[in-house]
Amino acid sequence: MDTHQSPPPEPIVNAMSIDVEDYFHVSVFDGIVPRSMWADMESRVVRNTDRLLDIFDEFEVRSTFFVLGWVGERHPDLVSRIALRGHEVACHGYAHRLVYDQTRAAFRDDVRRAKALLEDAGGRQVLGYRAPSYSITPRSLWALDVLIEEGYQYDSSIFPIRHDRYGIPVSDRRPYRVERTNGSLIEVPGSTTQLGSLNLPVAGGGYFRILPYWWTRWGIARVNEQEHRPAVFYLHPWEIDPDQPRLPAGVLSRFRHYRNLHQTENRLRRLMSDFQFAPLASVLPGCAA
Numbered sequence: 001m002d003t004h005q006s007p008p009p010e011p012i013v014n015a016m017s018i019d020v021e022d023y024f025h026v027s028v029f030d031g032i033v034p035r036s037m038w039a040d041m042e043s044r045v046v047r048n049t050d051r052l053l054d055i056f057d058e059f060e061v062r063s064t065f066f067v068l069g070w071v072g073e074r075h076p077d078l079v080s081r082i083a084l085r086g087h088e089v090a091c092h093g094y095a096h097r098l099v100y101d102q103t104r105a106a107f108r109d110d111v112r113r114a115k116a117l118l119e120d121a122g123g124r125q126v127l128g129y130r131a132p133s134y135s136i137t138p139r140s141l142w143a144l145d146v147l148i149e150e151g152y153q154y155d156s157s158i159f160p161i162r163h164d165r166y167g168i169p170v171s172d173r174r175p176y177r178v179e180r181t182n183g184s185l186i187e188v189p190g191s192t193t194q195l196g197s198l199n200l201p202v203a204g205g206g207y208f209r210i211l212p213y214w215w216t217r218w219g220i221a222r223v224n225e226q227e228h229r230p231a232v233f234y235l236h237p238w239e240i241d242p243d244q245p246r247l248p249a250g251v252l253s254r255f256r257h258y259r260n261l262h263q264t265e266n267r268l269r270r271l272m273s274d275f276q277f278a279p280l281a282s283v284l285p286g287c288a289a
């Protein structure tokens, strides 16, 4: 009998992340719910985020919460609860404007304002940023310089896929350090798996909700086993809220937004039984957390 077998490898801890915004903040509803109407809409983000906090407690999972500044400003107590319950507070910008639709100066104001108010409410330094709709693309790479100057240590806004609104299909699929003339930060792409020459998203959002659960489970296991690194999963609080008001968007947008909302919470529970998760900053090599 071989008594010198090495112990089985420790399971890889994946990154859990939530983009904290309300159902009406989503970019596909921009033309239907203008920003001037946001304050009049029924808000469900606090209830839905609290529900996520309870589910995470149940599974002893800690997550990163990329909070929209507009939400954090109205609900500083929610930001403080997220931090006090052991999660990482990061930034989803202030007004949910697509990066490539903003000037450099407007983008700087947006990320500076959001970072300051989230740090105030959460009581800790904000290290990470994720753009609305992953909108750092070839025409908005200048945003990385602004993030470095504004004190962000990592960014999670570049999706290495082809999509109608975002993505840089040729960019690196692994987390990597981006060197710019004014400094550097870590880029943490949404997780994909390669099939032939295609990068396919495997870990979160609409892909988690719309495709069958086995897709996500297979994809994360593939990233863990073949590439020996964490997958980065993401979800929004409104994705576990089947009773949210229905907005009159086009057929494709409605399909993407409303499909399988009633199944997502159970799928999330299943996911946390199948894999281990922690906040982004704690699974990223080189990130101070």
Ligand SMILES: [Zn+2]
Pocket (backbone or CB within 6 Å): 019, 021, 026, 092, 096, 131, 132, 133
């Ligand atoms: Zn968003």
